[in-house]
Amino acid sequence: MxxxxxxxxxxxxxxxxxxxxxxxxxxxxxxxxxxxxxxxxxxxxxxxxxxxxxxxxxxxxxxxxxxxxxxxxxxxxxxxxxxxxxxxxxxxxxxxxxxxxxxxxxxxxxxxxxxxxxxxxxxxxxxxxxxxxxxxxxxxxxxxxxxxxxxxxxxxxxxxxxxxxxxxxxxxxxxxxxxxxxxxxxxxxxxxxxxALSDRFHVEIQGAACHAASPHMGVDPIAIAAHVLLALQHLTSREVDPLDSVVISVGQIEAGDAYNVIPERAHLWGTLRTFDPALRDRMQKRLEGAVVDVCRAFLSTAGVEYVRNYPxxxxxxxxxxxxxxxxxxxxxxxxxxxxxxxxxxxxxxxxxxxxxxxxxxxxxxxxxxxxxxxxxxxxxxxxxxxxxxxxxxxxxx
The missing domain is CATH 3.40.630.10 (Zn peptidases)
Incomplete structure (x- = not known):
């Protein structure tokens, strides 16, 4: 048969x-x-x-x-x-x-x-x-x-x-x-x-709360978060060979509860993607250092949690x-x-x-x-x- x-x-x-x-x-x-x-x-x-x-x-x-x-x-x-x-x-x-x-x-x-x-x-x-x-x-x-x-x-x-x-x-x-x-x-x-390999990170920026009408009395973590965002984009556009693929994207930002209050903290969550493990090592180190340095420059402190997620x-x-x-x-x-x-x-x-x-x-x-x-x-x-x-x-x- x-x-x-x-x-x-x-x-x-x-x-x-x-x-x-x-x-x-x-x-x-x-x-x-x-x-x-x-x-x-x-x-x-x-x-x-x-x-x-x-x-x-x-x-x-x-x-x-x-x-x-x-x-x-x-x-x-x-x-x-x-x-x-x-x-x-x-x-x-x-x-x-x-x-x-x-x-x-x-x-x-x-x-x-x-x-x-x-x-x-x-x-x-x-x-x-x-x-x-x-x-x-x-x-x-x-x-x-x-x-x-x-x-x-x-x-x-x-x-x-x-x-x-x-x-x-x-x-x-x-x-x-x-x-x-x-x-x-x-x-x-x-x-x-x-x-690509896919990692995630969380940044917590510690500022000092104050009235929105008196920003000089506090430390604004939202404004500092904007500088952090720009710094992260600088890393990918100016420190990496354009022929090498790497992406750092922030997909979530959270801060404050009222329009007229500068909050005490701001949080950013994002991801890093690349194909090269060595490039990931370098970019993780630069990301963690840049966030801390930017926040220090504006009289705040920051914590970075970086998780190596998917190969x-x-x-x-x-x-x-x-x-x-x-x-x-x-x-x-x-x-x-x-x-x-x-x-x-x-x-x-x-x-x-x-x-x-x-x-x-x-x-x-x-x-x-x-x-x-x-x-x-x-x-x-x-x-x-x-x-x-x-x-x-x-x-x-």
């Missing part, structure tokens, strides 16, 4: 057709997740719904709370020989007020799925449905990981430290991220580094070669691209790439608004495509 696996080139269209047949379910899951977003390590409602859906799929064993209380792991074909393929979706949302105007906009004030994690979860659940109905074609176990706390809190670090790779015999890890600004329906990846994601060369070749069969040659340079985005998928061969991919959405924008949205007609693609990878790698 002919081995069904000999027809693997035909699987892509079949997977797409089946995913489209229950595409309304995938879209409904995405809308549920989008309406009820939760921040890092607080994904309790989200995790419960993921468990409910995974448990309804025949053949999948569900493990809740592995390493982190809100983590969810599903295992398919665990008795099959060979190393497992892990497919990962992130779960957490962002502290952001939504402005999309969607009928299923966030019900939680100040929290929004502005990075597509709702779509990642829904499409991975779709892939689980597709693979469970094709157990006869599976050669290796598949592990579906719904990971909490990607947004700066290192959920992947917690799972790897808990031993997820060894516990489930994982041999390769795949991560798919919807990506705006890239052409609609196209796949991008690259061997080697694909994201770069490094895609395995051979696995990436295979992914690109399979993408040419699934998406087409014209829709498959090697990313010409890595992104300055940070991703805790990096912790998986440190443990075993991994590949992080981008699926273009052509969206107008970028990630972390209050109007960001994922085109829902791409969800079934992402489901079919992830299932195709698990079957063919």
């Amino acid at each position: 002919k081995d069904q696996r000999e027809d693997w080139l035909t699987w892509g269209p079949h997977l797409l057709a089946e995913a489209e047949s229950f595409g309304e379910d995938i879209i409904a899951w995405r809308r549920e997740f989008h309406q009820f977003p939760e921040l890092a390590y607080e994904e309790n409602v989200t995790a419960s719904r993921v468990v409910q859906i995974l448990s309804s799929i025949e053949g999948i064993r569900v493990i809740q709370g592995f390493g982190v209380p809100t983590a969810v792991v599903g295992v398919l074909g665990e008795n099959l020989p060979g190393g497992a393929t892990m497919l990962r979706a992130d779960m957490d949302a962002l502290a952001l007020d939504e402005e999309t105007g969607l009928s299923f906009s966030s019900c939680i004030p100040g929290i929004m799925h502005a990075c597509g994690h709702d779509a990642h979860m829904a499409s991975l659940l779709g892939a689980a449905e597709l693979l469970a109905s094709r157990m006869d074609l599976l050669r290796n176990p598949v592990v579906f990981v719904f990971q909490p706390a990607e947004e700066g809190k290192g959920g992947a670090r917690a799972l790897t430290e808990a031993g997820i790779i060894g516990k489930f015999g994982i041999e390769r890890v795949l991560g798919l991220h919807f990506w705006p600004k890239l052409p609609y329906g196209t796949l991008f990846t690259r061997p080697g580094p694909i994201t 770069p994601v490094s895609n395995d060369g051979e696995l990436t070669r295979q992914v690109l070749e399979l993408s040419r069969h699934f998406f087409g040659v014209e829709e498959t691209h090697v990313l010409d340079r890595p992104l300055l985005a940070g991703e805790d998928f990096s912790f998986y790439s440190l443990e075993c061969p991994s590949n992080f991919m981008l699926l273009g959405t052509g969206a107008e608004y970028g990630l972390h924008h209050p109007k960001y949205d994922v085109p829902e007609e791409l969800l079934h495509l992402a489901s079919a693609w992830q299932a195709f990878l698990a079957l063919t790698l």
Whole structure:
């Protein structure tokens, strides 16, 4: 009898057709997740719904709370020989007020799925449905990981430290991220580094409070914060070779409670991104020194907390070669691209790439608004495509 696996080139269209047949379910899951977003390590409602859906799929064993209380792991074909393929979706949302105007906009004030994690979860659940109905074609176990706390809190670090790779015999890890600004329906990846190392810092400036009408009677930490901001931008524009990539951005400033009172303290939170660990070492030292020196010059003091957050994601060369070749069969040659340079985005998928061969991919959405924008949205007609693609990878790698 002919081995069904000999027809693997035909699987892509079949997977797409089946995913489209229950595409309304995938879209409904995405809308549920989008309406009820939760921040890092607080994904309790989200995790419960993921468990409910995974448990309804025949053949999948569900493990809740592995390493982190809100983590969810599903295992398919665990008795099959060979190393497992892990497919990962992130779960957490962002502290952001939504402005999309969607009928299923966030019900939680100040929290929004502005990075597509709702779509990642829904499409991975779709892939689980597709693979469970094709157990006869599976050669290796598949592990579906719904990971909490990607947004700066290192959920992947917690799972790897808990031993997820060894516990489930994982041999390769795949991560798919919807990506705006890239052409609609196209796949991008690259061997080697694909994201930057990503650090975060907190600056506390200690001034002296006074009436806003008598600024000479105090030390204004808000005005000093403005000088600190300028000093940090000077570091990147005047102390780094323009051909070297480094970004220092302050995304949050907090000070004061009244318009007519100069407060005692000001706080700044920000991030540093680069690809070069040596450059990071130098810039961290300069950042910490510059903040203290600027504040001293204006008769205040400062404390700097610098956290080395995520290392770069490094895609395995051979696995990436295979992914690109399979993408040419699934998406087409014209829709498959090697990313010409890595992104300055940070991703805790990096912790998986440190443990075993991994590949992080981008699926273009052509969206107008970028990630972390209050109007960001994922085109829902791409969800079934992402489901079919992830299932195709698990079957063919």
